[in-house]
């Protein structure tokens with residue numbers, strides 16, 4: 001008889017963009033989504049839908065944002081997508097997934113990216129799909145979260161540059177099918193039982209950049225959410241050429257500036273400026289421009305640079321010392337707009353791991 005098996009999937013949160021690297025740069029950080037998974041394959045059938053029981057603790061617990069229905073919950077839906085692409089209709093009977101999630105939802109710390117990466121890994125492990133390499137798992141992630149920066153950082157870890165390969169017209173058609181067809185229909189929708197479209201091969205790629213060990217990340221996290229979809233809607237379809245040139249000049253500096261020891265504060269501050277997303281997101285995040293412009297390494301000892309984390313509203317300050325003073329100053333700026341925040345000191349993290357227990 002098969003022995004029960006258990007394992008833990010651990011996926012870091014992430015900060016995307018880091019100023020000029022819109023949809024390109026990602027940084028995995030030391031706050032982790034964990035899935036504690038127990039599978040008892042000796043059970044012929046399960047009383048739970050799709051053979052899966054979900055329990056949850058952490059951010060969003062008990063709210064509508066986090067469903068315990070395996071066909072609705074983002075993590076298990078993504079796992080089902082991977083399983084169904086490999087002709088497995090459900091989880092092994094009997095699967096228990098306990099989710100521990102300290103990553104705040106909709107704040108720009110890559111909660112959905114971590115959920116997608118953990119879900120893809122869950123599908124691989126539950127399905128015994130050992131042939132799936134990290135690069136192939138990245139393809140599956142990119143069918144669900146279409147910008148590669150958060151999922152690239154959460155999967156591979158560290159400070160990464162991510163890029164998508166040009167697709168053939170046939171593959172473009174395959175990746176542009178509605179998400180409802182990529183993922184099994186949530187409860188209430190129609191699950192036709194059809195096999196979903198598998199991702200094209202090699203959609204996304206990444207490169208790891210060095211990170212100077214002295215640099216830490218201070219995340220200042222406002223108490224309100226900005227859904228990423230909404231934060232993308234406020235961006236223009238076209239940009240003035242000087243703004244694009246401005247970002248290109250800085251993105252060429254950023255990976256070099258953040259890899260050098262000792263860090264050069266003036267260079268990093270300059271390299272973290274952006275004109276492609278932060279100015280537009282000011283409308284959703286009161287005080288954003290002022291916060292980003294209010295502090296420099298000259299006025300704030302230890303500070304290297306300030307940017308919006310991902311789609312916001314979290315602010316990321318990179319620094320080598322005086323972390324609390326830096327956080328308090330940004331919290332005070334938010335307070336002027338009646339916004340309450342907390343803050344965390346984070347460090348670059350390794351990518352997703354699976355540990356047998």
Ligand SMILES: Nc1ncnc2c1ncn2[C@@H]1O[C@H](COP(=O)(O)OP(=O)(O)OP(=O)(O)O)[C@@H](O)[C@H]1O
Pocket residue numbers: 014016033065066067073074075099101104105106107108109110111112113115150226227228229309310311312
């Ligand atoms: N652990 C989780 N379990 C289930 N669903 C999750 C989990 N984490 C995130 N989600 C889903 O993702 C949504 C948040 O995604 P969204 O892309 O808006 O923000 P984010 O990923 O936190 O921010 P950003 O992409 O800017 O870093 C939540 O409302 C929830 O539906």
Ligand SMILES: N[C@@H](CCO)C(=O)O
Pocket residue numbers: 016017022023024108110147149150228231232277310311
């Ligand atoms: N690059 C994406 C990250 C979202 O987390 C954006 O800024 O919209």
